[in-house]
Amino acid sequence: MPPITLNVNGKAHAVDVDPQTPLLWVLRDTLNMTGTKYGCGIAQCGACTVHLDGEATRACATAVEDVQGRKITTIEGLSADRSHPAQLAWIAEQVPQCGYCQSGMLMTTAELLKRKPKPTDADIDEAISGHICRCGTYPRLRKAIKTAAAMAAPRPAAPKPAAKGAAR
Amino acid sequence: MSAPKSRARRDFLKSGATGAAALVIGFRFSDDAFAQEAQEKKLINPFDAWVHIEADGRVRLVLAKSEMGQGVTTTLPMILAEELAIDWKQVRVEQAPTNPNIYDHGTGGSASVRTSWLPLRQAGAAAREMLVQAAASHWAVNANTCRAEAGAVVHGPRVKRLPYSQLVAAASKLPVPDFSKVTLLNPKEFKIVGTDIPRADIPGKVDGSGVFGMDVRVPGMLYAVVARCPVFGGKVKRFDATKAKAVRGVRHVLEIPALPEAHTAGGVAVVGDTTYAAMQGRDALTIEWDEGAHATESSATLRTQFEELLARTDGTVVRNDGDARAALQGAGQKIEATYEVPFQNHSPMEPMNATVHIRKDGAEAWLPSQGPQWGQDAIAKIAGLPGDKVVVHTTLLGGGFGRRYHADFVAEAAQISKATGAPIKVVFTREDDTQHGFYRPASLHKLSGALDAKGQPQAWLHLMSSVSIDQYWTPPDKAKPASSEVGGAANLGYAIPNLRMEYAPAKSGVPVMWWRSVEHSTNGFVTECFLDELAAAGKVDPLELRLRLLAEPRKVRVPPDNESTLDTSRLRACVELAALKAGWGKPLPKGRGRGIACHFSFDTYVAEVAEVTVSKGVVKVDRVVAAVDCGRVINPNGARAQIEGGINFGLTAALKSAITIDKGRVEQSNFDNYEMLRIDEAPVIEVHFVPSEATPTGTGEPGLPPCAAAVMNAVFAATGKRVRRLPVRTEDLA
Known part of the structure; x- marks a missing residue:
């Protein structure tokens, strides 16, 4: 299957994963961006929250195939220098x-x-x-x-x- | 506290670039039996902390303490920096290597400040005296004409000054002074201790850069999840891995045996390239379980057992003043009540995990652990290696609350790494974390009280049964079942002439363990609510009754809680301060109520006043005012945060959640059915400290025990309903 392209914190990443994989695990395990946390896996705790086109979204309950072409912002991209x-x-x-x-x-x-x-x-x-x-x-x-x-x-x-x- | 024996040592560390010596002092925090054993066995490095002053004057404090948000990596260097006369920012904290010769590197029991206060001051003062002596020798003056300030030694009216960096080499050749003879600063001179120093670990927690156990990544690492029998004590009968192995990214499927010594359940491990692959693989397993001996246990059968045990009269007597049974028989007014609390899970936000790599010649591990040496020991046994061949790195902990003392998750990672040869990160899903925990014991309590005509309590009888922690962890011939169950109840501080407590351990397959504040979480609720019942029955204001029963200054020390001595005057001062700050006695609108409770745990005294609104069967806690005596407060803002956290942790257990058992397994699985307090349910919290110059004690746990009682006593004030089981249920308010 063709790789999935993700736009994370302004950079494009091509990832070769099962399209159903939650965005959370792609960020953490594939892209090694571990600031986004796993807490529950069922959108109950909010530890995995990222922005999709500016909207706060639970990455644990979002399939990676559904976020192609969208702007993903993680904690690592909130600011360059803890200045938010x-x-x-x-x-x-x-x-x-x-x-x-x-x-x-x-x-x-x-x-x-x-x-x-x-x-x-x-x-x-x-x-x-x-x-x-x-x-x-x-x-x-x-x-x-x-x-x-x-x-x-x-x-x-x-x-x-x-x-x-x-x-x- | 007895003065630690001189366990200081001197050492030279050569720096390759400069060849300059460093001043190194190793020491131990706890003056426990181990210290003697270490001396007898002539252990090489019987230390759990070191001060290193480098040739450039920078100071490293190497600590065997885990940072789980309690601020230990800020508070402890503050103490050292004070005595060493340096800016606390000059102290860099490093995780100590886990030393297999030291039984307990652990972080828990609200003990870090309590046990390190004196040794850290002594180590700082010893190093300071060595530096001062080196400067005095250099100037050929008497050391007592020199003093240390701002990282330098100064002398004389025309002020000669030498920075530590220029003294380290000479000072490192001097003998380390006897810790018991060093001159500690007069507390009036403190510049750092007692101030709000911002926590050093916080910046890395606002940008995602802090590395928790979950975030560890080592080359070649694979991810593993384990399917464990849902019934405690059950085993794998047979399994089919065909479908699991077909899942993309799954590398291995293997059975791991239960390890009785490590209290692991065993099961089927699925190892994959990613966490998600391992989880998908586990979902595709077909497993037939042998459910074992506990498959019929439930919360209901356990309650029946508690009732039967309490109906008998052969419980262990843990307190017996006067003759409570006789006093109850002849009482003018007798009050009886039954209280119960359920199992609770720790549920830290970071689920259990561990990364372990076992090689032929050694092992390495990255552990979010409160007891890294227990993990080291588990890995050494599984790998068949001596402990000193197991290098342990302690990561940040995403919450601990007691759960991360245990090494079950470490042992599983070690088993899988040994079998596969790869570095393995074992990850618990939230469901695993909820259903394969080591729980705060469930318990049942029958209390009886007698009042005289003035409403003064004359007798107090407390019969308690629980699933005993010590009975679970300790071999039967050594177990002391009451030892982690009756604290805070057996040593009740109130002046009641006839006071008796009995304890009976129940049999259960449910693993139990220390949970934030351990038995105090239970006993604070039970004793302080029942005292409120006596106040109401005797028509005495609940604050007034507490003040009366604590009026006479007494020291209460009751085995087996014999480590601590309760000073009634300190507890009373907290009660008075909390009542004052909360505005006790001021009228509240209908539907609202105010309740008070106090408790002594981990050598810290806390009183809390809660204000609640009860509406349509729902309790909303509006405000909690806490008064705390933890001796001298090192970092007030940090201590306040710990008390706030303890209160909110206690409110989850009071208002929201319970772990219940059916068919030998936990009925809850995730935060949708094991609910946590959320921001809209959290009260305004005010924390006040009783000014004190007493030896500092901890604050991580002591904020919790009074809060459920203060809240339920407030519920009574608002509604006239007594809540005697937790968490509160709507039907108990009807």
Whole structure:
């Protein structure tokens, strides 16, 4: 059978796998991109969340044949240098404990912030209740999502530069 | 705590490039029986931690501790850096090689801070004194005119200064001071201990770069899943691998025998090029099982057995003050209640896995393990190699909660690697992880209490039966069945003159093990809810009753929980602080309630006040306020995170899930039927620490035990309904 071409984090990869293989295992075992985690295999825990054309999707329940031609973004592609507001906020609020679920949490949060730049508690509940964190980082997750929203918000216009020569 | 014997050593490590010496001090965290044994046997390296100060002044702390999100790779270097007078960022933490001469490299029991606080300070102070002495000799001045600060030794009013990097070579030639004689810093001088240092492991957990056991990849590695008999103790009778072998990517199908010593079930292993191939291959197997002796066990038969055991009077007496039975007979008011809790699974987000490569001359393993030396031992036995030929790398752990102490998954990987010659990663699916665990024991409790006319408890009788952890793990002639079952109940801290507890172990085929906070998870719920029942029966406010029964400062120490001494005044202080911060006594709207509970475990005191809303048979926990006395707090933000985590872990067991048995097997399989607490169900949590200069203790487990009781006592306050079995069910609220 012909190889399947995947666009992951802006790069094309040709993979020779059973077309029914879940995207999760192709990312992890074939492409060795292990930031996307296996937690349940039945779209219950959210640890495997990636973006498909910007939409948060469970990679464990998505056959690889169905994602050809779509833009796949994984945690490795969220930013080049941990500079996404959600990543910065996760560090600022000291969210992760074991950390295994957090790639998925971050991917869902990144999508949420695009849809709802100022998410309410109800928005956060709706987006994150599809995820499980066994370490119980929920209070910090909630806080960090709000922190990330504040970080991502456009800043008020900078004051006009002073007249030439005055600035030092 | 007794001062560790001087187990320091001096060593030289030659660096190829510079030939410069490093200052190395090896030491041990726990002053256990092993230390003596190590001395008697003259073991070469009886250490589980080393401080290396390199010729360039950089410091490495080599630790046999596993990072599972509790922050051990941040908190422990903070302690060392403080005494060594360096910035904590200069300390690089490395995983210690697993040493077969050391029985337990383990990480658990909320013990890392508790057991390492003094040895780490002593090691840091010893190294500091050696560096100071080297500088003093160089300047030909008295060492007591020199001091260490910011990674250098300084002297005199016109301040001479030598950085550690220029002193390492000379210092490394000095004798290591006796640990018991080094001068530790006055805590008033602490600059690092007690501050919120960001955790070192977090950046790698926000970009996917952190390597968990699941993420290990070694050249030539194959993936394996194992089909195990769904009934505990069952075996393979026969199997047909024809279809499995036809699955694309499947390389091997082989039977692996059960290993009684490693408590593995055995089964049929399917080995493939990818995890998915192995899983597909397993799905295509046809297996006939011999279900063995436990095929008729169920949660119902176990409950019947508990009832029968508790109806007898030959339980082991684990506490006996006064004469509880006589006091109950003559009581003015007698209260009786039965409590029960089910099995629980650890269910860390990273399912069990291990990567093992056995070669002829040695073996290598990559283990997400709380007890890597247990894995090393299992591999050595299977490979027929001496332990020191088995190199173990400890990876990040995607949660542990006790489950990752055991080495069953390591043994399976070793068996398959030995048979195939390839490096093998054994992966548990979530279903495997749920159905082939080692569970928190199920238990049944019958409690009786007597009150005098003022509502003061005069007698307390607690009869308990459970599936005993020690009976499962220890040979019958050595087992002490009560030893991991009665803690937190036998050493109840309340001043009740007649207090008796009896324990009877049940027989079961269900494997059991330590689960976050072990028996305290059960006994905190049972004892603190029953105390609430006594308060209600005596018409005393539940806070008031606790304060009364803890009023007299006493030390409670009861075998077999004899490692710990409960100080009632410290527990009382937590109760007072939690009540104050929670606004105890302030009115709440109808349908809402507030409950309190306190518990002492792992040498840490915790009181919690929960606020709940009960509506249409559903309990929503709105807020939990915790007051914690864990001695001096090393990293407050990290300690808060551990208490928050313990509370939410406990709420899953209180509100959501149970492992139940039918036909000898676990009925649940994945998160759709073994449900976890989610963000919309998680409360606001506030954590307050009782200011303390006492020796630091741990926080990983102690946050859990009071939370189910605080919640169910709040449910009673809101509804008048007593919840005596977990998890709460809608019918119990009707």
